[in-house]
Amino acid sequence: MSEKKLMKGNEVVGEAAIRAGCRYFFGYPITPQNDIPAYMSRRLPEVDGVFLQAESEVAASNMVYGAAGAGARVLTSSSSPGISLKAEGISYIAGAELPAVIVNIMRSGPGLGGIQPSQADYFQATKGMAHGDFRLLVLAPSTVQELADLTYLAFDLADKYRNPVMVLGDGMLGQMMEPVEFKEMRDLDELPKKEWATDGAKGREKNVINSLGLVAENLEKHNLKLKAKYDQMREEEVRYDDYKMDDAELAIVAYGTTARIATSAIDRARKEGYKVGLIRPITLFPYPENRIAEAADQVDEFLAVEMSTGQMVEDVKLAVNGKKPVEFYGRTGGVVPSTDEIYDKIVAMRGDK
Template identity: 65%
Template sequence: MGKVLMKGNEVIAEAAVHANCKYFFGYPITPQSELVAYMAKRLPEVGGLFLQAESEVAAINMVYGAASAGVRVMTSSSSPGVSLKQEGISYLVGSELPAVIVNVMRGGPGLGSIQPSQSDYFQATKGGGHGDYRIPVLAPATLQEIVDLMQDAFDIADRYRTPVILMGDGMLGQMMEPVEFIERQPVELPAKDWATTGTRGDGGPKIVNSLRLDPEELEKHNQHLQLKYSEIKEKEVRFEKYLTDDAEHIVVAYGTVSRIAKNAIQKARNKGVKVGMIRPISLWPFPEQPFIETREKVKSYLTVEMSAGQMVEDVRLAVNGYRPVHFYGRTGGMVPSQDEIFQKIIEIAGGEQ
C-alpha cells in the first residue's frame, strides 16, 4: 500500500490490526485517546471487537477474559491509567496469559500533565504490580519502528505466554510521520492448547487461574516463571548502536529522547568529540551486552531521560563501575533539547580529556 502519513497513536492501532489483534478494551486518556478512537472505527472493519470499558480497571480485566480464550488482545492507556491496571497485569502474569499493553507516557506523579515523559520506566521494567515478575518492554523511537515492534510484541506474548508492554510517550503518540505496513511472514508459535475455548474434542475443560494456596505449588510456579524470564533475557534483547566503533564517550537514551540525542551527537562530532550512542529497544530485558563490549574502551557514559533518573540505574549496573555514568534529565513533561544534550556532552568530554 506504500507509505502513508499517520499520527503515532493511530500507527500503534493499525500496527496491532496488522498483527492480527481483533480485540481491544480500553478507556480514553490524553495523550493516547486517538488510539482508542481509531480502534473503535477500525476493529469492526476487520471482524474484531472494540469495547470502551467503564474504567481502566474494567478494561484490564476484560483483557484477562479475552486472553483466556486465546485471542490476540490489547489495551492502551497513559501513565495514571496504567497504574490502575497494575493488579490486573499481575493477574495476567500469574495466569500466564498473553496480551499487549501500550503506555503512552505523560508527566507525573499524580494527574501530572499531558506532556511527554519517560517517568514510568521503573513501573514497567521492575514489575509494577505485586509479586515476583517481569514483563518484556519494547520502546520504539520512530513511528516506523512501532510497526515492527507491535508485531514483535504480540509474537513475544504468544511465545512466552506473558503480557508485553509497548512504551511510548506523548510526543511519539502525537507526532506524524510516513509509515509503511509491510506484511511479515508468520512465525511459528506454540499452540494455545491451554485456552478456554470449550470442551468439545480438545481434551476436556481448561482452567485459567492465578490462585495457588499451597505455598509449595506457588513456589514451583514462581520458579517456572523465573526460568521463563531467563529464556526471555537470553533471546529477546534488542538495541541499536550508533557511532560506537570509535567512541570515547557514549550517550544512552531510548524512545523520543534518542532521536534528539542523535542530533546532539552529530553536533559534538563536528566539534571533534568522539561520541556515540547505545539505544535500548528492549527496556526489559535490558541490553547489557553493548555495555560489556564498550565499558573498558570508552571514558564515560551519559544517560539522558525524560525523568529524574530511572534507566540510569540499569546503565550503572551494566557498566558495573568500570567507567563513570553521568545523567541528564528533564521532568514534568519537559523535553531535553539538542543543545542541552550537546552542552552536557561537551562538559563531560572537556572534564575527562
C-alpha cells in the first residue's frame, strides 16, 4: 500500500489498472467516464504502455480482443451507450475465452439518454450484454477505494477464468473524489504465463483464437465448457457486504453508490428504532443469491433500491423465492434517490410494526 491520495473515481480506475499490469487501453470518449481515457493517455506512456483513441467503440472493443488474444492485460472503458456499441466485441472476447477488463460508468438511458448517474444497465451487464450464451463477471464498487481494489482484482479474475470482467460503476462514483490507497505495482514478468496466447508460434505448436464454431456438437461442447466456468464463478467468486443485518427485520438490497445512500437512510431509521439492515452485492454476477435466500428466513420483508425502474429487484425475488414480500424503490433517468426518500419508504413499510 502507498500513501493516501485524494482522487477522482475515474482516475483511480486508470491508476489501479496500470498497477495491475495493464499496459493497453483502447477507448472512445463519452461522459461521464472521460477522465479514464484522459488519465490513461497521460499515464500509459510513462510505463511504456499504449493508449489509443479508436475511431469508434466497436473498433475499440475489437482492439481489446486483439490485445487480449496476444496475452496482454488490457482495459477499455465507456458509459452506457458506448458499452452497447462495444457489446459485439465483448461477445467475441467471451466466445474466444479471452481475459479483458471493461469498465462501465453508467449514465441514464435508454438511447443517448443523459449524463447523470444511473444503474439502468444492470440487465445488460448481468444477463444480456450481447448475443450468445455467455456471462461477464460483474463487480460493483461503492466507494472510490473499492473501485481501486476491484479494478485491480478484475485483471486477476479475468486471467483466472479467461473471461471478460466488468467493473460496473455510475457517474457519481466516477466523478467523486475520496482518499485512496493503491496496491503495489505488479511486475509484468511475474504475471501468470498465458500459454494459449497468439504471440508468435516459433518453436511451438500454433495457438488458435477464434469464436467461430460451425459444427453444432462442437459448439455445444464449447458452450458447456463456458457454463462450467460460470458455475465455478458461482462457487468461488460471490462477494457481498452485510450492514446491521444481525437483528434486521427489513433487509434493503442495494449496490454501488445507491447502497451508500441506503446506509445513511438505515442509520437514520435505526435511531428511530426501526430494525433495518443492508445486504450489498459486490459481485452482481455471480449474484449473492444464497445470502439473500438465507436472509429470507430471518427478515420479514425486503426492499430493493436502485437507480432504475427495477432490474436487480428481479434477482432479489428469485433468491427470496416467494418466502417474503419484496418491495422496490427506485429513481431513474439520472435522478439520484435521496436519504429522505429511502427513509420514508422504510417508514412506510415498517411504520405500523
